[in-house]
Amino acid sequence: MLSPIGFDQGNAAALAGELQQAASSLLEGVALMQAKLAYTVDNWGGTFRSTFDTECATEIASAVSQAQLFLDQAARVEALALEAQAANQLIAQQNAQNQPTATPVGTPTATPQP
Amino acid sequence: MRSDLFSGGGGAVTAGGSSSSCRPDRLVDFAAILVGIAEGMSPRINALHSAVDRYLSSCDHDYTVDLSGAPVGLGGWGIALHDLGDWTRGVAATFLLADAIPLYTGMGGVNQDAVMTLPDTQVIAGLPARFASEPYLGVASSGEIDWAHTNLASQWLSEVSKGLSGADLSNGPLKTAGEVWQKGLQTEGVLTHTPVSSLTEQAGAFNDLDKVLGSAVSFAAGFAGQWDKDEGLPEGTKVLQSLGRGVTDAVSFEGGFAVGTALTVPALGPAAPLAGLALGTLASLGAGAVFDHLVPGPSVAQRISASNVTTQEMAQTRMNAENQASADSNNNPARQAQIQADAAKGRQQLEYDAGVAGPPGTVPPASPPPGS
Numbered sequence: 457m458l459s460p461i462g463f464d465q466g467n468a469a470a471l472a473g474e475l476q477q478a479a480s481s482l483l484e485g486v487a488l489m490q491a492k493l494a495y496t497v498d499n500w501g502g503t504f505r506s507t508f509d510t511e512c513a514t515e516i517a518s519a520v521s522q523a524q525l526f527l528d529q530a531a532r533v534e535a536l537a538l539e540a541q542a543a544n545q546l547i548a549q550q551n552a553q554n555q556p557t558a559t560p561v562g563t564p565t566a567t568p569q570p
Numbered sequence: 571m572r573s574d575l576f577s578g579g580g581g582a583v584t585a586g587g588s589s590s591s592c593r594p595d596r597l598v599d600f601a602a603i604l605v606g607i608a609e610g611m612s613p614r615i616n617a618l619h620s621a622v623d624r625y626l627s628s629c630d631h632d633y634t635v636d637l638s639g640a641p642v643g644l645g646g647w648g649i650a651l652h653d654l655g656d657w658t659r660g661v662a663a664t665f666l667l668a669d670a671i672p673l674y675t676g677m678g679g680v681n682q683d684a685v686m687t688l689p690d691t692q693v694i695a696g697l698p699a700r701f702a703s704e705p706y707l708g709v710a711s712s713g714e715i716d717w718a719h720t721n722l723a724s725q726w727l728s729e730v731s732k733g734l735s736g737a738d739l740s741n742g743p744l745k746t747a748g749e750v751w752q753k754g755l756q757t758e759g760v761l762t763h764t765p766v767s768s769l770t771e772q773a774g775a776f777n778d779l780d781k782v783l784g785s786a787v788s789f790a791a792g793f794a795g796q797w798d799k800d801e802g803l804p805e806g807t808k809v810l811q812s813l814g815r816g817v818t819d820a821v822s823f824e825g826g827f828a829v830g831t832a833l834t835v836p837a838l839g840p841a842a843p844l845a846g847l848a849l850g851t852l853a854s855l856g857a858g859a860v861f862d863h864l865v866p867g868p869s870v871a872q873r874i875s876a877s878n879v880t881t882q883e884m885a886q887t888r889m890n891a892e893n894q895a896s897a898d899s900n901n902n903p904a905r906q907a908q909i910q911a912d913a914a915k916g917r918q919q920l921e922y923d924a925g926v927a928g929p930p931g932t933v934p935p936a937s938p939p940p941g942s
Contacts, residue, residue, distance in 0.1 A: 461630045461632075461633060462628070463628075463629045463630050464625075464629055467621070467624045467628045470621050470624070470625075471621040474614075474617055474618045475637075475640065478614050478618050478644055481610070481611060481614050482644070485607040485611075485651070489603065489604070489607070492600055492603060493600075493717035494718035496596045497714070497717055499591060499592065499593055500590075500591065500597070502588060502591060502690065503590065503690060503706060504590045504592070504661050504693060505590065505592070506706075506713060506714060507709045509714050509715040511654050511657075511707060511709060512654070512715075515654060518647055522643050522644065525643070526640065526644075529640065532635045533625070533635055533637075536633045536634065536635065539633060543633075
């Protein structure tokens, strides 16, 4: 008998959901920033403005890249969950095939002929 | 009324050195947004932490992804954003403080939202103590960004969808794009409503926005429309017919990619684990995410899972659909060639992924001549 793979599908699905949520939160944050940036920097000039722009661009790039990473990871979690599920189905099939056939009750046992 | 004492042009250089101009009230508002976003991340970080712990402790190591760094990454971004918010508020505060005394004593004060100018030395002196050693956050001056005409997130989105082939889709990037598309489309106001009857029209509107998305929505529209039409038929029949319609529509979508190639399953024989691979392929697609977003009820993967259709039946359906799309494009030889090439490429990639063929692009070993 092969042992099934220990895998909690619910926890995997929950994690994939959390990763997607985290990515969404990051992208929502970016969208909020983008929506207000032009308005905020209107008539802002000087070295502080340059610092601000550079930092905002860095944070936006970082958020988008982090979101991409989370979504990739979520997809990997889901794919591996399906692989585990398929592997367990295969194991169950093989175990069922290897199960010795039960002898029906009352069936006379063949006696070897002399 | 605030005085015009501090009003002036941006970035002027005074006799005493550089100066800065801004509308401090707007900076205060933006700082609050940054801090709000950063603080809003806290519950998300905690939830992610718990989910990672539960996942790693309950799932076999061979079937898990190392995600121990995920909450740290999210937390790090939140901290950096909070810092930027504090700094921005600090800059604004020096301007507001400089204006506060004349305002308080009734000696003037500038209009709210007015542009104010201060020497940089005064701004630096007014910053919170923790920024004293790095008033410019260690950033070398690199000019200004025209934010009104710059959307870094959109640029990234177009990069994601650029040049993707059907084979690329099976590797999962469209899952990434699918989630992000939804956001982008909602922002663009494209997906204002989602009845199935309107999906086909919406797909047409995506030509300029994102061709891959157009294919994905075409798939969703085709699948959902057929599903509704087949009400009352056995689940297996519904799945196969809907899959066929979705793939045909996705592949036929003008200017789109051969999403259908990877949307369903490879014709790889009866090996049971491939059923998992097939569903994984489907689930990893942006088309799945788009479908799930647009169409109420179970996801495509759930519908397939709930039916008794086999891998081979789905593979056959996919090939029939591709052939149908190819035949439909008879009057457009270039499109027909593209569909056929994408289909072959996608199939090669899937066969390679499943370990039953060499890398895409390699020529299979020639069969020995008869009689040798």
